[in-house]
Amino acid sequence: MHKVAQVELVVGLEVHVELATRSKMFSRAPNPAGRGVGVPAHDPAAPRKDRESCKDTSAGTAVPPNTLIDPTVLGLPGALPVMNRAAVEMSMMVGMALGCSIAPLSRWDRKSYFYPDLPKAYQISQYQLPLCFDGAVELGAGDGTLPARRIGIIRAHLEEDAGKLLHEAPGGGRIDHSIVDWNRAGTPLLEIVTQPDFRNADEVVEFAQMLRNICRFLGASEGVMQKGHMRFEPNINCVLTLDDGHTVRTPIVEVKNLNSFKSLRGAIEHERREQPGRWLEDGLTLGPGTKTTRGWDDAAGEGRTFPQRGKEDAHDYRYFPDPDLAPVVVDEAWRERIRAAIPELPAIRRQRYIGEYGLSGKEAAVLVENREVCLYYESTIEACIERGMDRSGAGRRAANMILQSGAKRANERAAGAEPVLVSDLGIRPEQIAGIIRLREDGAITSNTADELFGLLCSPHESEPADADPGEVAARRGLIVVRDDAAVSRWCEQAIAEQPQAAADVRAGKSQAIGRLVGAAMKASAGKGEAGAIRERLMVMLK
Amino acid sequence: MANEPLSLAETRKVATLSRLALTDAQLEEHRHHLGAILNHVRQLQALDLAGVEPMTSPVQSVNRLAEDVPGPTLSNEQLMAMAPHGAAEPPFIRVPKVIGGAESS
Numbered sequence: 001m002h003k004v005a006q007v008e009l010v011v012g013l014e015v016h017v018e019l020a021t022r023s024k025m026f027s028r029a030p031n032p033a034g035r036g037v038g039v040p041a042h043d044p045a046a047p048r049k050d051r052e053s054c055k056d057t058s059a060g061t062a063v064p065p066n067t068l069i070d071p072t073v074l075g076l077p078g079a080l081p082v083m084n085r086a087a088v089e090m091s092m093m094v095g096m097a098l099g100c101s102i103a104p105l106s107r108w109d110r111k112s113y114f115y116p117d118l119p120k121a122y123q124i125s126q127y128q129l130p131l132c133f134d135g136a137v138e139l140g141a142g143d144g145t146l147p148a149r150r151i152g153i154i155r156a157h158l159e160e161d162a163g164k165l166l167h168e169a170p171g172g173g174r175i176d177h178s179i180v181d182w183n184r185a186g187t188p189l190l191e192i193v194t195q196p197d198f199r200n201a202d203e204v205v206e207f208a209q210m211l212r213n214i215c216r217f218l219g220a221s222e223g224v225m226q227k228g229h230m231r232f233e234p235n236i237n238c239v240l241t242l243d244d245g246h247t248v249r250t251p252i253v254e255v256k257n258l259n260s261f262k263s264l265r266g267a268i269e270h271e272r273r274e275q276p277g278r279w280l281e282d283g284l285t286l287g288p289g290t291k292t293t294r295g296w297d298d299a300a301g302e303g304r305t306f307p308q309r310g311k312e313d314a315h316d317y318r319y320f321p322d323p324d325l326a327p328v329v330v331d332e333a334w335r336e337r338i339r340a341a342i343p344e345l346p347a348i349r350r351q352r353y354i355g356e357y358g359l360s361g362k363e364a365a366v367l368v369e370n371r372e373v374c375l376y377y378e379s380t381i382e383a384c385i386e387r388g389m390d391r392s393g394a395g396r397r398a399a400n401m402i403l404q405s406g407a408k409r410a411n412e413r414a415a416g417a418e419p420v421l422v423s424d425l426g427i428r429p430e431q432i433a434g435i436i437r438l439r440e441d442g443a444i445t446s447n448t449a450d451e452l453f454g455l456l457c458s459p460h461e462s463e464p465a466d467a468d469p470g471e472v473a474a475r476r477g478l479i480v481v482r483d484d485a486a487v488s489r490w491c492e493q494a495i496a497e498q499p500q501a502a503a504d505v506r507a508g509k510s511q512a513i514g515r516l517v518g519a520a521m522k523a524s525a526g527k528g529e530a531g532a533i534r535e536r537l538m539v540m541l542k
Numbered sequence: 543m544a545n546e547p548l549s550l551a552e553t554r555k556v557a558t559l560s561r562l563a564l565t566d567a568q569l570e571e572h573r574h575h576l577g578a579i580l581n582h583v584r585q586l587q588a589l590d591l592a593g594v595e596p597m598t599s600p601v602q603s604v605n606r607l608a609e610d611v612p613g614p615t616l617s618n619e620q621l622m623a624m625a626p627h628g629a630a631e632p633p634f635i636r637v638p639k640v641i642g643g644a645e646s647s
Contacts, residue, residue: 028611028612029613030615031612064633065634066618066621066634067615067617067633069616069621070614070615070616074621082608083606083608084608084610085609105604107598107599112559114561116638116640165637166634167639167640176639177636177639178637178639178640179636180634180637181633318559321598321599325599326601326603326605327605328604328605
């Protein structure tokens with residue numbers, strides 16, 4: 001009986017990204033994953049009322065079931081597919097951002113598929129000639145917590161998504177059959193396949209988050225995990241080093257349909273723990289016919305993978321060229337036009353924030369996590385510069401305001417439901433810049449800056465949408481009072497209210513001054529500055 | 543090689559992949575039909591195709607792309623009206639119970 005001395009994890013990843021085109025891949029029925037279809041994830045232009053009116057239905061989709069359909073989606077006789085230009089171009093962009101080459105010629109294949117969530121009995125995909133191939137990305141370049149690591153990209157190809165099969169009645173009742181919703185059928189999917197270059201779960205999750213950021217910046221996907229915009233399928237095995245020095249490779253396990261970073265990490269860590277024991281039990285090693293498919297159950301404790309029944313002849317998909325679709329030929333002019341349209345990518349922005357503004361890796365990572373927030377942050381910096389601040393200071397202070405006052409309000413408003421972005425709070429970048437300017441001038445305290453931020457977050461309720469922070473602060477009496485007489489009056493009042501604390505300070509217990517500062521600040525109704533009050537108290541109690 | 547039938551095992555596999563439940567008599571009949579079809583197509587193998595590019599599509603055109611503008615849809619009522627007898631379960635379509643992962647990959 002051997003003992004396992006060491007376990008090295010080997011992971012390759014398949015990712016399905018639902019592209020945010022307005023219409024479907026091969027017909028012009030609206031795409032549920034598109035911007036502005038159903039509940040927009042974070043569209044600041046959309047009035048709140050509209051967002052609520054098209055909220056959830058029992059099917060778990062944003063629009064009523066089986067309404068985003070047309071003859072092509074349903075596979076009706078005579079319906080012919082026509083490829084969506086935007087889906088091709090979004091895929092080219094993502095491929096380029098992943099360092100891929102773009103195929104000069106790619107084409108469409110039919111993959112036999114016998115489940116009713118795709119009614120025409122095949123899925124259109126790219127098998128032989130994918131649109132993007134042979135790329136690589138660098139991990140760990142960001143905050144220095146992970147060593148830099150190169151992840152090869154085998155291919156990124158386009159295919160169509162299937163609809164949704166439901167095995168319970170809407171609302172959860174038991175049914176002895178299944179029901180299908182075809183809204184998602186035909187949504188463009190970009191399938192990205194990496195080399196087995198990952199060696200731990202951290203790397204896989206970092207890659208997945210990087211990919212989501214890239215897709216968001218390119219406008220290629222909304223990247224909302226809860227809506228299934230990204231689904232992960234890691235292929236996991238281990239290299240076991242035995243106590244006698246021999247190595248053994250365990251069979252590959254593919255975990256299907258993970259739709260959160262947490263479950264992706266959980267599934268990989270679970271397999272790393274389980275595979276050595278499985279090998280000790282069954283002795284199976286990597287080889288033809290040993291790959292298995294597992295599902296993920298996150299209900300129990302840390303979660304676990306469980307075996308899924310392999311589909312019969314699962315790999316006999318009988319691909320053949322789709323005669324209804326013309327090949328896609330990408331010439332240099334088209335390729336370069338797309339390349340030129342790619343904006344500065346999140347990883348590069350993150351580095352710039354660290355270098356130019358002195359942000360920590362973590363702060364910078366949060367700011368680039370979402371395209372809307374990132375652009376909002378940059379607008380705030382520009383507005384600060386317009387108000388006479390230097391770029392570096394503006395970058396630092398805008399980050400503080402957004403990551404503290406902003407994040408706090410966003411969390412409050414989300415209250416555990418769908419996440420709310422700072423950029424959707426209602427306060428405009430110019431207003432944040434105005435607050436920062438007031439604070440820089442010493443006209444308001446840091447507490448007041450936060451209070452002003454809150455007041456301007458709910459336009460129409462507390463202040464008009466275009467309210468000027470300086471005017472609001474003045475009208476509400478939030479401007480710092482530097483009047484010596486007033487400061488003395490607040491301090492005297494505090495000493496009178498807290499004679500014991502005053503006596504303690506006089507006796508040399510300087511930490512007791514905190515209570516007096518608090519009392520004086522209260523007496524000032526927020527107009528005093530803690531530093532000035534503390535100084536005055538020290539003088540008075542000497 | 544004239545019209546050699548498919549083996550029974552191959553015929554069974556093709557039937558399984560096509561989700562067809564065939565009786566033994568039907569399998570016997572179809573293995574002859576399939577053999578005849580394959581034999582007909584097999585004639586192509588006699589041709590010298592060296593230097594001929596594989597045809598990716600029966601049409602010569604490439605890049606038949608549509609602009610990404612949403613168009614008309616069918617309503618849920620139209621779908622229900624089209625559904626085979628007993629399959630309409632508004633707003634869904636009733637299908638046989640699907641066991642296991644049917645999600646496309």
